[in-house]
Amino acid sequence: MEVCDAPPDWQRLRFYCHSCDTAVCSSCTDIEHREHGTVGLEAAMKTEKESMRSTLDSILAKVPAMKESIDRVKETGESLTAKEEKLDDEINDTCDQLVAMMEERRTHLLNQLHFRASTKREKLDSQRKELEDNLADLYTSCEFVDRAIENATPTQLLLVKKQVGERLGQAPALPGIPVDTAHVALGWDGLETARCAVQTMGSLLSSSAIPSLSTASGEGVRKACVGKQCCVHLTTRDSTGALTTGPGLDEVTCQLEPLEGLEAASLPRLIHIQVVAGEAGEYDIVYSLPKEGRYKMWIRISGCDVQDSPFQVTCLPDEEVRRGVRSYSGSLPRPRTSGGRQGRRSTPGGRPVSARSWTSLGSSRNTMDDDLILAVGSRGRGKGEFTNPQGVVVLSNGRILVCDSNNQCVQVFSPTGALLSRWGVRGRGPGQLQRPTGIAVMKDGNIAVSDYDNKWISVHEPSGKFVSKLGGNKLLGPKGVAVADSGEIIVIDNKASTVFILHPASGKVLTKFGSRGSEGPQFAGPHYVATNSHGNIVISDFHNHNIKIFTKDGAFIFSFGTNGEGNGQFNAPTGVAVDNQDNILVADWGNSRIQVFDQFGSFLSYVNTSGCPLYGPQGIGLTPDGNIVVADSGNHCIKIYKYLQ
Numbered sequence: 001m002e003v004c005d006a007p008p009d010w011q012r013l014r015f016y017c018h019s020c021d022t023a024v025c026s027s028c029t030d031i032e033h034r035e036h037g038t039v040g041l042e043a044a045m046k047t048e049k050e051s052m053r054s055t056l057d058s059i060l061a062k063v064p065a066m067k068e069s070i071d072r073v074k075e076t077g078e079s080l081t082a083k084e085e086k087l088d089d090e091i092n093d094t095c096d097q098l099v100a101m102m103e104e105r106r107t108h109l110l111n112q113l114h115f116r117a118s119t120k121r122e123k124l125d126s127q128r129k130e131l132e133d134n135l136a137d138l139y140t141s142c143e144f145v146d147r148a149i150e151n152a153t154p155t156q157l158l159l160v161k162k163q164v165g166e167r168l169g170q171a172p173a174l175p176g177i178p179v180d181t182a183h184v185a186l187g188w189d190g191l192e193t194a195r196c197a198v199q200t201m202g203s204l205l206s207s208s209a210i211p212s213l214s215t216a217s218g219e220g221v222r223k224a225c226v227g228k229q230c231c232v233h234l235t236t237r238d239s240t241g242a243l244t245t246g247p248g249l250d251e252v253t254c255q256l257e258p259l260e261g262l263e264a265a266s267l268p269r270l271i272h273i274q275v276v277a278g279e280a281g282e283y284d285i286v287y288s289l290p291k292e293g294r295y296k297m298w299i300r301i302s303g304c305d306v307q308d309s310p311f312q313v314t315c316l317p318d319e320e321v322r323r324g325v326r327s328y329s330g331s332l333p334r335p336r337t338s339g340g341r342q343g344r345r346s347t348p349g350g351r352p353v354s355a356r357s358w359t360s361l362g363s364s365r366n367t368m369d370d371d372l373i374l375a376v377g378s379r380g381r382g383k384g385e386f387t388n389p390q391g392v393v394v395l396s397n398g399r400i401l402v403c404d405s406n407n408q409c410v411q412v413f414s415p416t417g418a419l420l421s422r423w424g425v426r427g428r429g430p431g432q433l434q435r436p437t438g439i440a441v442m443k444d445g446n447i448a449v450s451d452y453d454n455k456w457i458s459v460h461e462p463s464g465k466f467v468s469k470l471g472g473n474k475l476l477g478p479k480g481v482a483v484a485d486s487g488e489i490i491v492i493d494n495k496a497s498t499v500f501i502l503h504p505a506s507g508k509v510l511t512k513f514g515s516r517g518s519e520g521p522q523f524a525g526p527h528y529v530a531t532n533s534h535g536n537i538v539i540s541d542f543h544n545h546n547i548k549i550f551t552k553d554g555a556f557i558f559s560f561g562t563n564g565e566g567n568g569q570f571n572a573p574t575g576v577a578v579d580n581q582d583n584i585l586v587a588d589w590g591n592s593r594i595q596v597f598d599q600f601g602s603f604l605s606y607v608n609t610s611g612c613p614l615y616g617p618q619g620i621g622l623t624p625d626g627n628i629v630v631a632d633s634g635n636h637c638i639k640i641y642k643y644l645q
Helices: 026-030 039-061 063-151 153-168 193-200 318-324
Strands: 013-017 024-025 038-040 215-217 223-225 230-235 252-258 272-277 282-288 293-301 311-316 372-376 388-393 400-404 409-413 419-423 436-441 447-451 457-460 467-469 479-484 488-494 499-500 509-511 526-531 539-541 546-550 556-560 573-578 584-588 594-598 603-606 617-622 628-632 637-641
Touching: 013 039, 013 526, 026 409, 038 039, 039 063, 039 409, 063 153, 153 488, 223 230, 230 293, 252 272, 318 488, 388 447, 400 628, 409 436, 436 488, 447 479, 447 488, 467 509, 479 603, 488 526, 526 617, 539 573, 539 584, 546 573, 573 603, 573 628, 584 617
Parallel strands: 223 311, 388 436, 388 617, 436 479, 479 526, 526 573, 573 617
Antiparallel strands: 013 024, 013 038, 215 230, 230 282, 252 293, 272 282, 293 311, 372 637, 388 400, 400 409, 409 419, 436 447, 447 457, 457 467, 479 488, 488 499, 499 509, 526 539, 539 546, 546 556, 573 584, 584 594, 594 603, 617 628, 628 637
């Protein structure tokens, strides 16, 4: 606040200038502040006190809500502790029961073993004793005869012959056969099933979904058709509003009740509701109503209402629905990812449940709510088919070149997905391809292909004619390749965890940088590379789960990303591309999605791939009109999505 500089005799401050927000004396009011709005200082202070008191009251009015929030957070923490203790006891009790069952089974098997072995042993011991006794008698008889032969008189010898003959005739036939066998075997029927059951037994489910921030959408929250299946799409979100994994199906409930005027007592038994889990954080609630009228619908997560619940649903007769209400008859609807703006997604994608092959769709749009323009190819060895597509590059005329890694060739497509050519011969000689992974367009229009198994860069004309090979005897496992604005070839050596910058004509190593490790400038299995308008080099670091940025001379600038499934996190990133605004597009291989970042590594959005999911995306390219081409290695095809820069 300013201080009046009038002489002491005039320095009694009696006025307040609103324009200058200061107290002034009468002299200054007449001279410096005569064109400003001034009032008496006491009146101004009274107004200010009232304003400050009002502000203070409004702040104090928020205290109960803050205390209530503290209580809710405390209650949630206590509930978490109680659940942890309960589940701890349940895990221990269940496992103890299983251990007791295993001990009981072990005792039973051991008892069976000992009983059966003992029975066999008794029979064999009895037979052995009998045979030994017979053998002893035989020895005695033989000794008696032997002495008789040596010493007996003729009369005695005849008598001995008669006695011994009777005894020897009573002896058993020899040799004897064991009355039982030593066969005792253990049959482990059901062991593998039991092992699998134990290994997969139990799962710990955790969710950060906030019911009041989770949203229900779709025609089914407003309208329904008598006797027809209607659908509500539920999306679970965390405290930041981001899509998050929801709880188990038993925690997601839907309740429908008729309002007044309907037979409230009997109708609920005729209302059919089913909750279907989609991808992480998404559910479809499918229901049918038996009679027209108005209903109230509660959708809850863990017993708490979601945003805007309860909803009021109007059930219309069939003919009205046919005129204007969408129905969901037949099979259950396919899960969708809830939306952000077209071309990008504010909700994270998840790994698809299973890989699938997509045949060429021509130029038709996918019927689901996504930004797929075109999907080309399926698994196979023929023309237009793929086996593990990797690198992608788009020429200035829109043609798309794809490294078909396991088919050892490069395939060329028109912007509309028509196969134009296929070149490359399998082999380890110059001009042949053994495992093409990365591809880039050189400044002279030729095509540079990184051959992982041949350990070189193979240069071809656009027609596929071989020109030269670069980097031989220097590279261990080249993966991604890009071309700098000045023409040098940037090669990512996956095995060596090193970046090589080669002269485009001679292949001479101009610069190399990087080593194996987890520190800033180090790599653990780098994959693909792109450059931005500043000449900086953008590299995906597969096993370190991040993106690293270097200057064109190889000086480390920064990295971004950590391992995970959230915004800005990666599970083994692969393909990278840079748009004309220097935004960075990253193929998040393990999470099967495409993320978009600004040039400083701040997360912007997701590319909307929900209706035609990716499964292990690899290389990324940008078309002249700004759309995205992705090599979908798991689905053995390439896909083109809309992308708004």
